Amino acid sequence: MEKRLYCLCSMLIGIAVACHSQRIEVSRQTIKGDFDNDKREDWLTVVCKTHYEKGEEDPKTWYFSEITVEGKLVLGNRKTLHFTDSESLDAVIGGELSYFSPHPGIIVRAFREPHGSTVTITYDYYLYNIALHDWYRYKIATYDQATWEEASVAFEYCNKAQKPLVGSKSRRHSTAQPDPMLPKSPLKYLRQLNERKWYPKYYYDFVSCIEVLNQVDKKIGRKAIEKLVKHLKPHNSTWAHYIVSNYLNRNMRY
Structure with missing residues (x-):
């Protein structure tokens, strides 16, 4: 009996330590747009959680761990879709993850990493496919400003393997798609x-x-x-x- 109580107490202590060694900050974002290009207003609601962990050498200091996202798409035809997303963070510099729709049928995922007074931002462009009822990443743009005087912009076009926004089934394309933007x-x-x-x-x-x-x-x-x-x-x-x-x-x- 005493041994069982000891094990149970040990487990409870372990859970408490794990909870106290992690911290989560929650933010929410809602954007409107014509995400599926049907000329009806859609909604995208995002719950973004920034995870922190205590340092092993300095337990008083919190370090960035990752960002996790729970997203809900409410389309004009009353269909609701859910997706999850995540991004590992540099322990010191952290980062921000957001979404917006600059053009009908397109959702852009923006991941921003600050570097003191400079910044790196990666934009993932997802284009809606009416046959598959999903958005597929067709382009990646990266803005990198290493110093106040130096900046660069690079583009990558996903012509072969395209990652979906909803679900995990990738799509393959042998040729480049016309970019509506x-x-x-x-x-x-x-x-x-x-x-x-x-x-x-x-x-x-x-x-x-x-x-x-x-x-x-x-x-x-x-x-x-x-x-x-x-x-x-x-x-x-x-x-x-x-x-x-x-x-x-x-x-x-x-």
């Missing part, structure tokens, strides 16, 4: 932005702008690119320098 005439689109004296103000704006510039012929679109730099330079010299270095003469003074 890209303008049909990138140069014309860039000129229209210049007419409005537009310039990217946020990280996502800049990433989208760079992808448009990737579609523009550098020689034919030189003047339009120069005008964009002129509008951008007073507001963000790092981004202006990146455009000059990659889309204009590298020795050009701006």
